[in-house]
Amino acid sequence: MTTVMDRPAASAGHTASRKPLIERLNIVTALVLGAVSSVVVWQLALKLLPQDADTAFFFNREDKIMLLALIAWFVGFMTGIGALIGPFRWLMGKDLNHDENMFLAGKEQGVKRYFRYTTDHKVVGIQYLVITIIIFLVGGILAMLIRTNLGHAQGGWIEPQTYNAIVGWHGIIMIVATIIMVTGPFGNFIMPIMIGARDMAFPRLNALSFWLIVAAVPPVFISFFTGGITTGWSAYNPLASQSALGMNGYIAFICIFAISTMVAGANITTTVVKMRAKGMTWNRTPIFIYGVVASVALALPAFPVFFLSQIMSGLDRAFATSFYNVAGGGSGWLYENLFWIMGHPEVYVILIPSVAALMEMAPVFTRRPLFSFNLAIMGIAGISGLSVLVWAHHMYISGWAPLLNAPFMLTTELISIPTGMLFLVLIGTLWRGRLWMTMPLMSIFALLWNFMIGGITGIYLSDVPADAFLHGSMYVTAHFHYTLMGAGLTGALASLVYWFPKMTGRMFDKTLSWVSFWLVQIGFNVAFMGMFMVGLAGQPRRVESYAEIFNKGNLVTTIGAYTIMAGMLVLLHGVISSWRSGVKAPMNPWQAKTLEWTVANPVPLENFETLPVITSDPYGYGKAQS
Amino acid sequence: MSVETHAHSNPHHEHPDVVGSRNRLGVILILVADIAMALSVLFVYFYLRQQNVNNMWLPAATSDNPAVVALSPKGTWYVTGLAALGLLTHFYGLKGVRAKNQTQLVLGGGLAALFSIGALIYQFIQISGAPFTTTSGAYASCYFLIAGLNTLHLVLTVFIAIGNWNRSRLGIYKADHWHVDIVNVWWVWMTVSSLLGAFALSFS
Numbered sequence: 129m130t131t132v133m134d135r136p137a138a139s140a141g142h143t144a145s146r147k148p149l150i151e152r153l154n155i156v157t158a159l160v161l162g163a164v165s166s167v168v169v170w171q172l173a174l175k176l177l178p179q180d181a182d183t184a185f186f187f188n189r190e191d192k193i194m195l196l197a198l199i200a201w202f203v204g205f206m207t208g209i210g211a212l213i214g215p216f217r218w219l220m221g222k223d224l225n226h227d228e229n230m231f232l233a234g235k236e237q238g239v240k241r242y243f244r245y246t247t248d249h250k251v252v253g254i255q256y257l258v259i260t261i262i263i264f265l266v267g268g269i270l271a272m273l274i275r276t277n278l279g280h281a282q283g284g285w286i287e288p289q290t291y292n293a294i295v296g297w298h299g300i301i302m303i304v305a306t307i308i309m310v311t312g313p314f315g316n317f318i319m320p321i322m323i324g325a326r327d328m329a330f331p332r333l334n335a336l337s338f339w340l341i342v343a344a345v346p347p348v349f350i351s352f353f354t355g356g357i358t359t360g361w362s363a364y365n366p367l368a369s370q371s372a373l374g375m376n377g378y379i380a381f382i383c384i385f386a387i388s389t390m391v392a393g394a395n396i397t398t399t400v401v402k403m404r405a406k407g408m409t410w411n412r413t414p415i416f417i418y419g420v421v422a423s424v425a426l427a428l429p430a431f432p433v434f435f436l437s438q439i440m441s442g443l444d445r446a447f448a449t450s451f452y453n454v455a456g457g458g459s460g461w462l463y464e465n466l467f468w469i470m471g472h473p474e475v476y477v478i479l480i481p482s483v484a485a486l487m488e489m490a491p492v493f494t495r496r497p498l499f500s501f502n503l504a505i506m507g508i509a510g511i512s513g514l515s516v517l518v519w520a521h522h523m524y525i526s527g528w529a530p531l532l533n534a535p536f537m538l539t540t541e542l543i544s545i546p547t548g549m550l551f552l553v554l555i556g557t558l559w560r561g562r563l564w565m566t567m568p569l570m571s572i573f574a575l576l577w578n579f580m581i582g583g584i585t586g587i588y589l590s591d592v593p594a595d596a597f598l599h600g601s602m603y604v605t606a607h608f609h610y611t612l613m614g615a616g617l618t619g620a621l622a623s624l625v626y627w628f629p630k631m632t633g634r635m636f637d638k639t640l641s642w643v644s645f646w647l648v649q650i651g652f653n654v655a656f657m658g659m660f661m662v663g664l665a666g667q668p669r670r671v672e673s674y675a676e677i678f679n680k681g682n683l684v685t686t687i688g689a690y691t692i693m694a695g696m697l698v699l700l701h702g703v704i705s706s707w708r709s710g711v712k713a714p715m716n717p718w719q720a721k722t723l724e725w726t727v728a729n730p731v732p733l734e735n736f737e738t739l740p741v742i743t744s745d746p747y748g749y750g751k752a753q754s
Numbered sequence: 755m756s757v758e759t760h761a762h763s764n765p766h767h768e769h770p771d772v773v774g775s776r777n778r779l780g781v782i783l784i785l786v787a788d789i790a791m792a793l794s795v796l797f798v799y800f801y802l803r804q805q806n807v808n809n810m811w812l813p814a815a816t817s818d819n820p821a822v823v824a825l826s827p828k829g830t831w832y833v834t835g836l837a838a839l840g841l842l843t844h845f846y847g848l849k850g851v852r853a854k855n856q857t858q859l860v861l862g863g864g865l866a867a868l869f870s871i872g873a874l875i876y877q878f879i880q881i882s883g884a885p886f887t888t889t890s891g892a893y894a895s896c897y898f899l900i901a902g903l904n905t906l907h908l909v910l911t912v913f914i915a916i917g918n919w920n921r922s923r924l925g926i927y928k929a930d931h932w933h934v935d936i937v938n939v940w941w942v943w944m945t946v947s948s949l950l951g952a953f954a955l956s957f958s
Binding site for chain 1: 772775776777779780783784786787788789790791794795798801802805806807808809810811813888889891892893894895896898899913916917920921923924926
C-alpha cells in the first residue's frame with residue numbers, strides 16, 4: 129500500500145518498515161483483538177467469579193460471565209478497528225494532522241478503505257449498504273425457515289424452542305435492518321452531497337456509527353447458540369430475565385446498536401442544520417432530507433430509553449436486581465412502557481425516510497413539482513410529534529392503566545391525519561403527471577397500496593374493543609409487515625435502484641429491477657393477505673403449530689413468502705451483476721434537479737471542487753396543476 | 755435546482771467559529787440522548803417507588819434478613835457538590851481563556867480535573883459502602899442504577915477534564931476557545947444530572 133502520510137524524520141529512521149498504528153488497524157485487527165479480549169475475560173471470569181449462592185435467581189454467574197465476555201468483545205473490537213485513536217490523541221493534545229485525516233478518509237487506498245475505520249461518508253454509505261444486504265439475507269433465510277415450518281400442514285416441523293428462537297432472531301434482525309436501510313446507505317452516501325456539503329459534520333463519528341453495528345452483530349449471532357432469543361423481538365420482562373443465556377446476546381446487541389443510532393442521529397442532524405449549501409433555505413431543502421432528519425431526530429431520544437431498558441434487563445439477570453422482578457418490587461409494566469416508548473416511534477424511524485425517498489423520486493418521474501411541499505413537511509412533523517404519544521396502544525390488553533386506553537386510542541387514530549397528508553402529496557404529484565415508468569415510480573404505487581392496507585388495519589388495532597380480539601394474533605403480524613415491509617422496504621428498494629448509478633457508477637439492470645419488483649410485490653400481497661385471513665380466524669402469532677383449519681391460509685402465505693424470496697434473490701443478482709458489469713451511468717441518468725446529480729461518477733473525495741450556491745427549489749420541473 | 759458554482763474563498767479551512775458552532779450543536783444533540791436516558795432513570799425510580807410492588811421498595815425485616823434502610827442522601831449531595839465545584843472552576847478557566855489569560859485557563863482546568871477525580875472517588879466509596887446489595891429490593895436496585903449512571907458520567911468527566919487541562923497546558927486553546935466552551939456544556943449537564951440523581955434519592 130502506498131503511504132501518503134508525512135512521518136517525523138526521527139521515527140522514519142528506525143521504523144522505516146513499520147507503518148504508524150493508524151495505518152495498521154483494520155477489520156482483521158478488530159476481529160482478532162475482539163475475540164482475544166472476550167476469550168481472556170471469559171476465562172478469567174470463569175476462574176475468579178464465585179459460585180452463585182443457593183438463593184441466586186436462574187443463571188446469575190453464567191450471565192455475568194457472558195456479559196463480561198461480550199463487553200470485552202466490544203471494547204476489543206472497537207480498539208482494534210481504531211475507534212479510540214481519536215479520543216486518546218485528543219487527550220494527549222496530539223490531534224490528527226491533515227495527512228492522517230486524509231488517510232482516515234480513505235484517500236488512495238482502493239478497496240482496503242472499506243475494511244478500515246474510514247471516515248469518508250461515501251465509503252460509510254457503501255459499507256452500510258453491504259451490511260444492510262447481509263442482515264436482510266440472514267433475516268430472510270430465517271423468515272423462510274419460519275414459513276417452511278408453518279407451510280407444512282399444521283406446522284410443527286421445527287422443535288418449538290428452536291422455532292421461538294428463530295422468530296425472535298428474525299424479528300430483531302429485521303427491525304435493525306429496516307431501521308438502517310434508508311438512513312444508513314442513502315443518508316450517508318447521498319444526503320451530504322444533496323445538501324452541498326463536503327462530508328458529514330463529524331466524519332469520525334460517522335465511521336463509529338457504522339463499526340458499532342458491525343461490533344453488535346457477533347453478540348446476536350452468539351445468542352443463537354446459547355439458547356436463542358426465545359421471547360420474540362420485544363423481549364418482554366420478566367420472561368426475558370428468566371430465559372436462556374442467549375438473551376445476553378440480545379441485550380449486548382441492542383445496547384451497542386442504540387449507541388450507534390444516537391451517534392448517527394446527532395451527526396446527521398448537525399450536518400443538515402449546519403452544513404447546507406449557501407442559498408439552500410429550508411424551503412429549498414429536498415424533502416428526502418426532511419425525512420432523514422425526522423427519522424434520526426425521533427431515534428435520538430427514543431433509543432436511549434430502549435438502551436436503559438436492556439441495561440436493567442441485564443442487571444436483573446446478572447445481579448438479581450429487581451427492576452422487572454415482581455417478587456423483589458419490580459414491574460413487568462415498567463419494561464413494557466420503556467420498550468414501547470421507543471418501540472412505536474421506531475416504526476416511524478423506519479417509515480418516514482422511505483416515504484420521503486419516494487416523495488423525492490415522485491417529481492423526477494412525473495416531471496412536475498412535488499405537490500404541496502409544505503403539506504409534506506407538515507405530514508412528517510405531525511407523524512413525528514404524534515408518534516411519541518401513542519406507545520400504550522401496544523399495552524391495552526396488559527391491564528396497565530385502563531383509564532388511559534381511550535386517550536391512547538385517540539392519539540393513535542389522530543396519526544392517520546398526517547399520514548393522509550403524505551398520501552395526498554404523493555397522489556397529487558402523480559396526478560396528471562407525465563409518468564416515466566420505472567421501478568422507483570411503480571414503487572410509489574406499491575407503497576400507496578400497501579401502506580393503505582397497513583394503515584387501515586392499524587386503525588382497527590388502535591381501537592380498544594377490536595384489539596381485545598385481534599391482539600397477539602397473526603393479524604397483528606400481517607399489519608406490521610404491511611407497514612414496515614410493504615411501505616418501508618418498498619421505499620428502500622426504490623431508493624436502491626434510483627441512487628444506484630450515483631453510488632456505484634453503474635445503472636441497475638432494468639429488466640432485473642422489474643422482475644424483482646413484481647415478484648416481491650405479488651408475493652408480498654399473497655403472503656400477508658393469507659396471514660390476515662388466518663389472523664382474523666384466530667390463529668395466534670409466535671406458535672410453531674396450529675389447528676387444521678388454518679392449513680390453507682398458512683400454505684397461501686408460505687407460497688407468497690417463497691415468491692418474495694425469489695424476487696429478493698433476483699434483486700440481489702441485479703445488485704451484484706449491475707455493480708460488476710452494468711452499463712456505465714451518466715452523471716444524471718434521471719435528469720433530476722437535486723445536487724447529488726451534479727457531481728461526477730465516481731464522486732470525488734470531497735464531493736465538490738467548488739461549493740455550490742443554490743438559487744432555486746429542487747423541484748422546478750414546471751408549474752404544478754392542482 | 756439551479757446551481758451556480760464559484761470558488762470558495764477557503765474551502766478547507768473554515769473559520770473556528772463555524773467549526774465551534776457545529777461542534778457545539780453536535781454535543782448538545784448527543785446530550786439530548788443522554789438527557790433522555792437520565793430522565794428515564796428518574797422515571798424508573800419514581801415509578802417503582804410509587805408502585806411499591808409487594809411492599810418491596812424497602813423490604814421489611816424477615817427472619818433471614820434485616821429491614822432494608824434507605825441510604826442518607828447526604829453522600830449523594832456531596833458528590834453533586836464536588837461536581838458543582840468542578841463546574842465552577844472550569845467556568846473560571848473558561849473566563850480566563852475568553853480574557854486571553856492562559857494561566858487562569860490552566861489553573862481552572864486543573865482544579866476542575868481534580869474535583870472530577872475527587873467526585874469519582876467519593877462516588878466509588880459511596881457505592882462500595884452501601885448497606886445493602888443489588889438483591890435488596892427495588893430501592894436498592896434503583897440506587898445502584900442512579901449511582902452507576904453518575905459514575906459513568908464522572909468517568910467521562912475525568913477523561914474530558916484531564917484532556918482539557920492537558921490541552922490548555924500545551925497552549926492549544928490560545929487561538930480560539932470553542933473547545934473549552936463545549937467542555938463547559940458537558941460540565942453543566944453532568945452537574946445537573948448528578949443533581950437530579952441526588953434529588954431523586956432524597957425521596958426514599
